[in-house]
Amino acid sequence: MLFNRNKSRLPSGDEALPGRPERWFAVAERHRVLDAPLVTDEVPEGLEVAVFGLGCFWGAEEVYWRLPGVWSTSVGYTGGTTTHPSYEEVCSGMTGHTEAVRVVFDPTVVSYETLVKTFFEVHDPTQGMRQGNDIGTQYRSAIYTTTPQQAEVAERLTKVDGEELAARGLGAITTEIAPAAAYYYAEDYHQQYLAKNPHGYRCHANTGVPFPADA
Numbered sequence: 001m002l003f004n005r006n007k008s009r010l011p012s013g014d015e016a017l018p019g020r021p022e023r024w025f026a027v028a029e030r031h032r033v034l035d036a037p038l039v040t041d042e043v044p045e046g047l048e049v050a051v052f053g054l055g056c057f058w059g060a061e062e063v064y065w066r067l068p069g070v071w072s073t074s075v076g077y078t079g080g081t082t083t084h085p086s087y088e089e090v091c092s093g094m095t096g097h098t099e100a101v102r103v104v105f106d107p108t109v110v111s112y113e114t115l116v117k118t119f120f121e122v123h124d125p126t127q128g129m130r131q132g133n134d135i136g137t138q139y140r141s142a143i144y145t146t147t148p149q150q151a152e153v154a155e156r157l158t159k160v161d162g163e164e165l166a167a168r169g170l171g172a173i174t175t176e177i178a179p180a181a182a183y184y185y186a187e188d189y190h191q192q193y194l195a196k197n198p199h200g201y202r203c204h205a206n207t208g209v210p211f212p213a214d215a
Helices: 057-065 087-091 112-121 148-167
Strands: 048-054 070-078 098-105 141-145 176-179 183-185
Touching: 048 057, 048 112, 057 070, 057 098, 057 112, 098 112, 098 141, 112 148, 141 148, 148 176
Parallel strands: 141 176
Antiparallel strands: 048 098, 048 141, 070 098, 070 183
Protein backbone atom coordinates (compact mmCIF):
# COMPACT_ATOMS: atom_id res chain seq x y z
CA MET A 1 0.00 0.00 0.00
CA LEU A 2 2.74 2.47 0.93
CA PHE A 3 4.40 2.45 -2.47
CA ASN A 4 1.41 2.02 -4.79
CA ARG A 5 -0.59 5.18 -4.10
CA ASN A 6 -0.40 8.47 -5.97
CA LYS A 7 2.49 10.27 -4.28
CA SER A 8 1.34 13.61 -5.70
CA ARG A 9 -1.81 13.58 -3.56
CA LEU A 10 -1.71 14.58 0.09
CA PRO A 11 -3.14 11.85 2.34
CA SER A 12 -6.21 12.52 4.45
CA GLY A 13 -5.90 12.36 8.21
CA ASP A 14 -7.34 8.86 8.18
CA GLU A 15 -4.88 7.70 5.52
CA ALA A 16 -1.72 9.16 7.04
CA LEU A 17 0.70 6.92 8.90
CA PRO A 18 0.41 7.22 12.70
CA GLY A 19 4.09 7.79 13.45
CA ARG A 20 5.82 7.52 16.82
CA PRO A 21 5.73 9.32 20.17
CA GLU A 22 9.35 10.50 19.96
CA ARG A 23 12.47 10.60 17.80
CA TRP A 24 14.22 7.22 17.87
CA PHE A 25 17.59 8.20 16.39
CA ALA A 26 20.36 10.59 17.37
CA VAL A 27 21.67 13.50 15.32
CA ALA A 28 25.01 15.24 15.66
CA GLU A 29 25.34 17.86 18.38
CA ARG A 30 27.12 20.41 16.18
CA HIS A 31 26.51 21.71 12.67
CA ARG A 32 29.18 20.24 10.41
CA VAL A 33 29.79 23.54 8.57
CA LEU A 34 28.76 26.33 10.93
CA ASP A 35 29.85 24.67 14.20
CA ALA A 36 26.65 25.81 15.93
CA PRO A 37 24.19 23.57 17.79
CA LEU A 38 22.30 21.41 15.30
CA VAL A 39 19.15 20.76 17.33
CA THR A 40 17.86 24.25 18.01
CA ASP A 41 14.40 23.86 19.50
CA GLU A 42 15.29 26.87 21.66
CA VAL A 43 17.33 29.56 19.92
CA PRO A 44 19.54 32.25 21.47
CA GLU A 45 18.00 35.63 22.17
CA GLY A 46 17.97 37.89 19.15
CA LEU A 47 17.89 35.10 16.59
CA GLU A 48 14.86 34.00 14.54
CA VAL A 49 13.71 30.80 12.86
CA ALA A 50 12.54 30.40 9.26
CA VAL A 51 11.29 27.19 7.63
CA PHE A 52 11.19 26.51 3.89
CA GLY A 53 10.35 23.60 1.60
CA LEU A 54 11.91 23.85 -1.85
CA GLY A 55 12.50 20.40 -3.20
CA CYS A 56 15.21 17.99 -2.05
CA PHE A 57 16.43 19.28 1.29
CA TRP A 58 20.09 18.43 0.69
CA GLY A 59 20.64 21.31 -1.72
CA ALA A 60 18.19 23.60 0.05
CA GLU A 61 20.19 23.41 3.27
CA GLU A 62 23.45 24.14 1.45
CA VAL A 63 21.94 27.28 -0.11
CA TYR A 64 21.05 28.65 3.30
CA TRP A 65 24.12 27.70 5.33
CA ARG A 66 26.18 29.72 2.84
CA LEU A 67 24.33 32.98 3.55
CA PRO A 68 26.04 35.45 5.92
CA GLY A 69 23.96 35.87 9.07
CA VAL A 70 22.68 32.28 9.14
CA TRP A 71 23.67 30.79 12.50
CA SER A 72 22.52 27.20 12.05
CA THR A 73 20.51 25.03 9.67
CA SER A 74 18.97 21.59 9.77
CA VAL A 75 16.79 19.45 7.54
CA GLY A 76 13.60 17.76 8.55
CA TYR A 77 9.97 17.00 7.84
CA THR A 78 7.01 19.29 8.37
CA GLY A 79 3.61 20.30 7.02
CA GLY A 80 2.05 16.88 7.46
CA THR A 81 0.41 14.65 10.03
CA THR A 82 2.68 11.72 10.91
CA THR A 83 4.67 12.24 14.11
CA HIS A 84 8.43 11.56 14.01
CA PRO A 85 8.40 9.97 10.55
CA SER A 86 11.27 8.20 8.84
CA TYR A 87 12.64 9.25 5.48
CA GLU A 88 11.19 6.12 3.90
CA GLU A 89 7.75 6.97 5.29
CA VAL A 90 7.95 10.52 3.95
CA CYS A 91 8.98 9.15 0.55
CA SER A 92 5.90 6.91 0.56
CA GLY A 93 3.63 9.97 0.36
CA MET A 94 1.70 8.75 3.40
CA THR A 95 2.82 11.36 5.95
CA GLY A 96 1.77 14.65 4.33
CA HIS A 97 5.18 16.12 5.15
CA THR A 98 7.45 18.04 2.85
CA GLU A 99 11.23 18.00 3.03
CA ALA A 100 12.20 21.23 4.78
CA VAL A 101 15.18 23.29 5.83
CA ARG A 102 15.01 25.05 9.20
CA VAL A 103 17.10 28.21 9.25
CA VAL A 104 18.19 29.97 12.44
CA PHE A 105 19.38 33.44 11.51
CA ASP A 106 20.44 36.81 12.88
CA PRO A 107 17.99 39.40 11.48
CA THR A 108 20.51 42.19 12.12
CA VAL A 109 22.80 40.57 9.54
CA VAL A 110 20.43 38.90 7.07
CA SER A 111 16.79 39.90 6.71
CA TYR A 112 13.87 37.53 6.41
CA GLU A 113 13.15 39.27 3.11
CA THR A 114 16.53 38.08 1.83
CA LEU A 115 15.76 34.51 2.92
CA VAL A 116 12.43 34.57 1.08
CA LYS A 117 13.91 36.12 -2.05
CA THR A 118 16.60 33.43 -2.02
CA PHE A 119 13.86 30.81 -1.68
CA PHE A 120 12.14 32.00 -4.86
CA GLU A 121 15.34 32.49 -6.84
CA VAL A 122 16.82 29.00 -6.36
CA HIS A 123 13.81 26.80 -7.15
CA ASP A 124 10.74 26.76 -9.38
CA PRO A 125 7.68 27.61 -7.25
CA THR A 126 5.16 26.76 -9.99
CA GLN A 127 5.41 22.96 -10.15
CA GLY A 128 2.93 21.81 -7.53
CA MET A 129 3.81 18.46 -5.97
CA ARG A 130 7.23 18.19 -7.56
CA GLN A 131 10.52 19.92 -8.20
CA GLY A 132 12.07 19.02 -11.52
CA ASN A 133 12.42 15.25 -11.78
CA ASP A 134 11.62 14.81 -8.07
CA ILE A 135 7.92 14.01 -7.90
CA GLY A 136 5.71 13.76 -4.82
CA THR A 137 4.20 15.75 -1.99
CA GLN A 138 7.52 15.80 -0.14
CA TYR A 139 8.97 18.09 -2.84
CA ARG A 140 6.28 20.77 -2.79
CA SER A 141 7.16 24.43 -2.44
CA ALA A 142 6.30 25.82 1.00
CA ILE A 143 6.99 28.70 3.37
CA TYR A 144 6.16 28.01 7.01
CA THR A 145 6.15 31.23 8.99
CA THR A 146 7.02 31.63 12.66
CA THR A 147 5.75 35.18 13.27
CA PRO A 148 2.99 37.43 11.89
CA GLN A 149 5.72 39.64 10.42
CA GLN A 150 7.14 36.69 8.50
CA ALA A 151 3.68 35.87 7.19
CA GLU A 152 3.27 39.42 5.88
CA VAL A 153 6.65 39.33 4.15
CA ALA A 154 5.99 35.88 2.67
CA GLU A 155 2.62 36.91 1.25
CA ARG A 156 3.97 40.19 -0.13
CA LEU A 157 7.01 38.69 -1.82
CA THR A 158 4.99 35.78 -3.18
CA LYS A 159 2.72 38.33 -4.86
CA VAL A 160 5.74 40.19 -6.27
CA ASP A 161 7.28 36.98 -7.59
CA GLY A 162 3.95 35.89 -9.05
CA GLU A 163 3.65 39.15 -10.95
CA GLU A 164 7.20 38.77 -12.27
CA LEU A 165 6.49 35.22 -13.41
CA ALA A 166 3.29 36.31 -15.12
CA ALA A 167 5.14 39.12 -16.91
CA ARG A 168 7.53 36.50 -18.29
CA GLY A 169 4.68 34.24 -19.41
CA LEU A 170 5.47 31.59 -16.80
CA GLY A 171 3.15 29.56 -14.58
CA ALA A 172 1.28 30.51 -11.43
CA ILE A 173 2.93 30.07 -8.04
CA THR A 174 1.85 26.95 -6.12
CA THR A 175 3.84 27.72 -2.96
CA GLU A 176 2.05 26.77 0.25
CA ILE A 177 2.21 29.51 2.92
CA ALA A 178 1.16 28.50 6.42
CA PRO A 179 2.13 28.98 10.06
CA ALA A 180 4.96 26.69 11.09
CA ALA A 181 3.77 23.48 12.72
CA ALA A 182 5.66 20.56 14.24
CA TYR A 183 9.09 20.08 12.71
CA TYR A 184 10.76 16.67 12.90
CA TYR A 185 14.52 16.45 12.42
CA ALA A 186 15.60 14.15 9.61
CA GLU A 187 18.02 11.30 10.15
CA ASP A 188 21.63 12.25 10.83
CA TYR A 189 22.94 11.19 7.42
CA HIS A 190 20.71 13.85 5.80
CA GLN A 191 22.07 16.68 7.95
CA GLN A 192 24.59 18.81 5.98
CA TYR A 193 24.55 16.02 3.42
CA LEU A 194 26.44 17.97 0.76
CA ALA A 195 29.22 18.86 3.20
CA LYS A 196 29.66 15.12 3.80
CA ASN A 197 29.19 14.27 0.11
CA PRO A 198 30.50 17.22 -1.93
CA HIS A 199 29.64 15.58 -5.25
CA GLY A 200 26.16 14.56 -4.13
CA TYR A 201 22.84 15.37 -5.79
CA ARG A 202 22.01 19.05 -6.18
CA CYS A 203 18.88 20.48 -7.82
CA HIS A 204 19.07 24.11 -6.66
CA ALA A 205 20.45 26.82 -8.88
CA ASN A 206 19.09 29.95 -10.53
CA THR A 207 15.93 28.09 -11.53
CA GLY A 208 13.60 30.82 -10.34
CA VAL A 209 13.58 34.41 -11.51
CA PRO A 210 15.48 37.37 -10.02
CA PHE A 211 13.45 39.80 -7.94
CA PRO A 212 12.94 43.33 -9.21
CA ALA A 213 15.49 45.65 -7.63
CA ASP A 214 12.80 47.63 -5.81
CA ALA A 215 10.95 44.59 -4.37
